[in-house]
Amino acid sequence: MSSSINALVFDVYGTLFDVYSVKEKCDELFDGKGEEISILWRQKQLEYSFLRQLMGQYEPFIDITRDSLKYAINKLNLEYNQEKELVLLEEYKNLSHYPEVETVLKEMKPKKLAVFSNGSRDMLEPLIQNSGLSSLFDEIISVDDIKQYKPTPASYSYCLKVLGLEREEILFMSSNGWDISGAKNFGFKTAWINRNKLPIEELNQKPHTIYKDLNGIMEWK
Structure with missing residues (x-):
């Protein structure tokens, strides 16, 4: 072949790389909500990249990843702050293969x-x-x-x-x-x-x- x-x-x-390997860190920061956050985070990450392409409003993937994380946390009515955001974005640089x-x-x-x-x-x-x-x-x-x-x-x-x-x-x-x-x-x-x-x-x-x-x-x- x-x-x-x-x-x-x-x-x-x-x-x-397993994008859902962020679940453990999400669990630590949001008291067992890691699976919900990781699933919604990835869903919105893809959705926002497609939408921005269609809208002609390109943003780098790091910004889309940040925006989709914020959406996921707000959607689940959890407390969002910049410190937690930075920790989880850093986790994306250490995903498990x-x-x-x-x-x-x-x-x-x-x-x-x-x-x-x-x-x-x-x-x-x-x-x-x-x-x-x-x-x-x-x-x-x-x-x-x-x-x-x-x-x-x-x-x-x-x-x-x-x-x-x-x-x-x-x-x-x-x-x-x-x-x-x-x-x-x-x-x-x-x-x-x-x-x-x-x-x-x-x-x-x-x-x-x-x-x-x-x-x-x-x-x-």
Whole structure:
């Protein structure tokens, strides 16, 4: 399967790193409300990025992450303050990566490896550095460089430009169905890392392959 694939491109949030690993810190600060906060926080984080793209009102992902956290806390009628905000935003730089990630990346290293994320560099670079995975990646690509969130075609086009490859040379991986749909629409080969056993999005962009975790991509060696 790998003969034409020269680069493996990974989404970050939900694909390599567990966004819900903030739950424990949320629990500490908000007396057992961590699960509710983490779920609503992520939901609004995605929603705000899509809405700002549609509205033509781009803001870096760190600001969207802050705004969505504030919304989640207010929605749950909890006490919001800047000190707690700073603690939780810092936690986003220390998310847990999924158990198989490091092993799979090392096995696939002969190929070019890159991350491509809606995250801004002030979130992505510390996260990857703190995880101990930075030496395994050839490129860290952020949509913040061009102010175009995935799944816009412009965002995937920028990724392609940075890598200097043809579309068919790239295997793009994400746990987010909407991201896979956008990448497939653009022309990337796609592998949906369906960690949550969800149905395929009804966007007429079926993934090329589907795996339950990143171990599945080993067949692209």
